[in-house]
Amino acid sequence: MTPLDLVVLGLSLSSSWGNGHASTYRSLLRGWAELGHRALFLERDTPWYRAHRDLPDPDYCDLALYDGLADLERWAPRVRGADAVMVGSYVPQGVAVGRWALAEARGVTAFYDIDTPVTLAKLKARDFEYLAPGQIGEYQLYLSFTGGPTLGELERVHGSPMARVLYCSADTGAYRPRAAAKRWDLSYLGAYSPDRQAKLERLLLAPARRAPWLSFVVAGAQYPDALDWPANVERIEHVPPADHARFYAQSRFTLNITRRDMAVAGFSPSVRLFEAAACAAPIISDDWPGLDELFTPGSEILIGRDTGAVLAMLDAMGERQRRSIGAAARRRVLGEHCGAQRARELELHIRHAAAAGRRRAPAPLQAGARELREVEQ
Numbered sequence: 001m002t003p004l005d006l007v008v009l010g011l012s013l014s015s016s017w018g019n020g021h022a023s024t025y026r027s028l029l030r031g032w033a034e035l036g037h038r039a040l041f042l043e044r045d046t047p048w049y050r051a052h053r054d055l056p057d058p059d060y061c062d063l064a065l066y067d068g069l070a071d072l073e074r075w076a077p078r079v080r081g082a083d084a085v086m087v088g089s090y091v092p093q094g095v096a097v098g099r100w101a102l103a104e105a106r107g108v109t110a111f112y113d114i115d116t117p118v119t120l121a122k123l124k125a126r127d128f129e130y131l132a133p134g135q136i137g138e139y140q141l142y143l144s145f146t147g148g149p150t151l152g153e154l155e156r157v158h159g160s161p162m163a164r165v166l167y168c169s170a171d172t173g174a175y176r177p178r179a180a181a182k183r184w185d186l187s188y189l190g191a192y193s194p195d196r197q198a199k200l201e202r203l204l205l206a207p208a209r210r211a212p213w214l215s216f217v218v219a220g221a222q223y224p225d226a227l228d229w230p231a232n233v234e235r236i237e238h239v240p241p242a243d244h245a246r247f248y249a250q251s252r253f254t255l256n257i258t259r260r261d262m263a264v265a266g267f268s269p270s271v272r273l274f275e276a277a278a279c280a281a282p283i284i285s286d287d288w289p290g291l292d293e294l295f296t297p298g299s300e301i302l303i304g305r306d307t308g309a310v311l312a313m314l315d316a317m318g319e320r321q322r323r324s325i326g327a328a329a330r331r332r333v334l335g336e337h338c339g340a341q342r343a344r345e346l347e348l349h350i351r352h353a354a355a356a357g358r359r360r361a362p363a364p365l366q367a368g369a370r371e372l373r374e375v376e377q
Contacts, residue, residue, distance in 0.1 A: 004350060006032065006039045007079050009097055010088035010112070013041045013063055016241050017052030018191045018221045020168070021088065021114055023241060023271045024145075026055065027171040031343030033060035040078055042066055044092045054240045069096055076104050084108040084350045086143070089115045094130025102138050108353045111139040112166065116146035117261035117268060120153070136160050141353040143346070148267030148290050162356065164349045167294075168271035169342040170278035170333050174241065177280040177330070180249035185214040185314050186284070187251035189239060189272055192223040195260040199286055204255055206307040207314065208233050214314060219247065248281035252322065253314065255304070256285035263288040274337045277301075277329035282322045284310060294337070300328040 008025065016022040029039050039061035043049075057063065066072050079085055085105040087098045089112065102109055111131065113119050123133055136142060137159035144151060147165035154163035188204055190196065200218070208216045208230040218229075219236035229235060239247050248254055254276050262268035266289025276283050277295065284304040285291065295301040302325065304310045335341075 001351075003035075004037045004083040004347065005081065005107075006037060006350075007042065007075070007082040007085045008039060008088065008112075009042045009086070009091055009101060011090045011114075012043055012049050013058065013061075014043055014053045014055050014065070015049035016054055017049060017238060019090075020271045021090065022055070023171075023275065024114055024168040025088075026058070026241075027169045027271070027339035028342050028346065029058070029061045030171055030173070031169070031339030031341070032346065034340055035343050035347060037343075037347070040064065040075070040082075042072070042075055044068075046092065052238070054242070069093060069100065072097070072100055079104045080106050082107050083354075084110060086110040086112050087139075089113045089119055090130050092130075095128055095132045095135065098131065098135050098139075102135070108141060108350050109139050110141035110143055110350070110353070111136070112143045112145075114145045114168065116144045116150055116154075117265040118259070120150070120158075120265075121261050123158075133158065140356070141349055143349065146262065146265050146268040148265070150265050150267065162349075162353055165267070166342060166345060166349065167269055167337065168274060169337050169339045170271070170274040172278050172334060172338045175245055175275045175278035177326075178245045178249040180246055182252055183215065183250040184217045184234070185252045186255055186310070187217045187219070187247065187253075188255040188257065189219045189244065189247060189276075190257065190270075191220040193259055196257045199257045200255075202307055203257065203284070203286065203304045203310050205230060205233065207310045210307065211311055211314070217251070244275060245279050248276050248279040251281060253284050253302075254281045256283050258286055258288055266290040267293070269294055269337075274333055277326075277337070278333045280323075280326035280330040282317075282326045283329060284313060295329060295332055300325065300332055 010025055011021040013022055013025045032039055041061055041063050043065050045065040045067055084107050085101050087101050091097050142154050142160040142163040143166040145168055151163045154160045204216055212232050215232055217234040219239045221238050256273045284302045287303045297303050302313055
């Protein structure tokens with residue numbers, strides 16, 4: 001088939017500091033290039049990512065930084081010539097950026113929501129940080145990292161002409177098993193989020209307090225200074241992606257925790273879940289609808305429902321079973337959750353949207369007009 005030219009306006013590709021978007025885009029766009037396609041990633045130049053760039057010059061796509069809305073005009077010819085233009089969630093001034101992309105694009109237009117349950121909660125609360133209700137129907141394609149019943153809601157309730165799941169994925173070239181001595185019995189890799197903290201307390205900090213002979217680690221940015229960390233919990237402010245595989249290799253088990261809105265919606269795996277599995281790390285996860293469609297509980301993933309369950313797994317599980325679970329999870333990722341697979345899915349969705357002929361001109365300010373004006377003021 002003819003190669004496709006894709007333009008992505010996303011939160012960040014250059015920096016993984018404090019966000020999982022960069023890892024998601026890196027895996028997807030590497031897989032996209034492996035299929036023979038071309039991509040340009042446009043990223044707002046922000047001081048917090050500027051200070052923590054760990055991928056300033058990717059070798060599988062073009063990366064360009066822009067200073068603001070006016071600066072995007074430099075890239076209008078590339079946007080107009082692209083086969084598809086994709087705007088991501090949490091893009092700064094995302095409503096205005098989306099309106100610009102919708103006006104300039106001549107190919108398929110897509111919104112890639114890496115935060116779908118959070119987005120829908122924001123819309124319900126009239127918080128239009130990066131997407132306004134009237135825009136959902138203007139994008140030909142709504143790519144959601146949440147699957148399941150949410151896809152139907154996006155079409156029936158919010159007016160998307162085509163909502164399709166596009167889960168995040170693991171870059172299996174970067175995320176693979178490594179040989180390393182074990183340092184921790186249980187690790188957690190993730191930035192601070194208030195709605196994850198109660199689960200972190202129940203599934204890692206409480207076990208640490210009850211089992212001082214075990215070792216734990218929490219790696220991630222933005223945790224409040226006032227948090228009370230048990231003495232056997234090591235803190236690491238940031239682990240760059242290049243060191244993630246080694247981090248997992250140093251952990252007997254690693255913990256996956258899902259944000260509240262995403263756990264309620266279900267079918268919302270984080271990129272860290274797939275990356276840890278790609279490294280053959282035995283994963284203890286919180287439970288949510290749809291998890292058992294991604295990994296088989298008991299043989300590919302372990303469910304930590306409470307403090308006692310986590311402690312029982314840490315204390316009783318033998319090395320052979322631990323290794324077996326990690327290896328099975330990696331096999332599942334290689335078959336279903338790698339970047340190459342997601343890129344194939346993205347290509348299919350774009351070609352289907354193009355064939356459907358659902359390209360719409362940007363709607364006038366009628367429905368949703370007040371919301372759009374509010375967010376632009």
